[in-house]
Amino acid sequence: MVNANPIGENLKRFRVQKGYSQKELCADLCSQAEISKIENGLNSPTVDLLQQLAVRLQVPISLLFQEHTDEEKFFQLDRFLSDLLREEKYKEALERIHQQEKDSIVEIDILKSYIKTIIDLKQNRIDFRSAASLLSNLLIEKEVWSQSIQLFIRIKMAIANMYSEQDLFHLTESVYQELENEIEVLQSTIHLNSLLKIYFNHSQILEYQGKSEESIVIAKKGYELCLMHNHTFLFGHFYYQLAHYNEHLGEKDTTLQKQYSVAYALFHAFEHDVRKKMILRMKEQYLLFVL
Numbered sequence: 001m002v003n004a005n006p007i008g009e010n011l012k013r014f015r016v017q018k019g020y021s022q023k024e025l026c027a028d029l030c031s032q033a034e035i036s037k038i039e040n041g042l043n044s045p046t047v048d049l050l051q052q053l054a055v056r057l058q059v060p061i062s063l064l065f066q067e068h069t070d071e072e073k074f075f076q077l078d079r080f081l082s083d084l085l086r087e088e089k090y091k092e093a094l095e096r097i098h099q100q101e102k103d104s105i106v107e108i109d110i111l112k113s114y115i116k117t118i119i120d121l122k123q124n125r126i127d128f129r130s131a132a133s134l135l136s137n138l139l140i141e142k143e144v145w146s147q148s149i150q151l152f153i154r155i156k157m158a159i160a161n162m163y164s165e166q167d168l169f170h171l172t173e174s175v176y177q178e179l180e181n182e183i184e185v186l187q188s189t190i191h192l193n194s195l196l197k198i199y200f201n202h203s204q205i206l207e208y209q210g211k212s213e214e215s216i217v218i219a220k221k222g223y224e225l226c227l228m229h230n231h232t233f234l235f236g237h238f239y240y241q242l243a244h245y246n247e248h249l250g251e252k253d254t255t256l257q258k259q260y261s262v263a264y265a266l267f268h269a270f271e272h273d274v275r276k277k278m279i280l281r282m283k284e285q286y287l288l289f290v291l
């Protein structure tokens with residue numbers, strides 16, 4: 001079915017995702033009534049206005065023109081290929097990629113190149129350096145950041161994992177730092193989960209290398225971000241890292257009891273059973289209660 005008002009619906013969807021009211025979005029650009037008419041398909045915006053709105057929303061202007069079927073097509077292919085990767089059905093995944101003709105949806109072509117590179121690495125057709133180089137070139141040549149920030153993050157995280165698996169932690173740290181800088185500048189809640197995951201992975205890599213002081217700086221950023229947005233994702237993990245660091249500094253038992261107990265309660269509340277059992281096994285002496 002053809003969407004009769006793709007621009008209006010996309011504009012509203014991105015406005016809501018970014019947390020803008022109509023009044024905030026139109027400030028210094030047009031009237032609130034104009035935005036309302038565009039979203040409801042009662043008015044056609046000029047290209048200049050659309051460009052200004054796209055800049056404010058931090059999305060490529062092309063996304064305002066795309067019909068929802070494009071987005072659905074991307075996510076359907078992504079889920080299909082990702083499932084095959086998890087099941088190590090590489091042959092089937094490659095067959096699906098080759099069956100898919102060059103698509104007008106840029107994100108789909110980026111996804112296919114990314115998945116194919118990962119499969120080539122998994123099947124030892126290329127080494128990790130070649131894979132990392134191919135993915136880095138993909139980010140540049142396809143201008144992935146401007147096409148899909150989420151895909152950009154995903155590919156950069158894959159590169160970081162490649163370096164980590166080879167114990168090239170200085171390169172892993174560099175990738176995480178670049179990602180943090182780029183996402184923090186956006187000040188967007190849309191990529192909050194991704195940023196928290198990057199903070200967590202970064203702090204874990206630093207801790208693994210014995211860089212406790214650097215690790216806790218990153219963990220605190222994650223902890224404070226969770227508090228700022230009342231966000232539960234990874235909150236218990238960051239809280240545990242703070243407790244572990246304070247134990248390393250020789251903090252009082254009363255402080256450690258409170259912090260480890262809170263982390264334990266958070267893992268219990270959000271059903272992180274593996275982490276919950278880990279605290280029970282390793283830090284039981286500090287727990288004020290057992291659930």
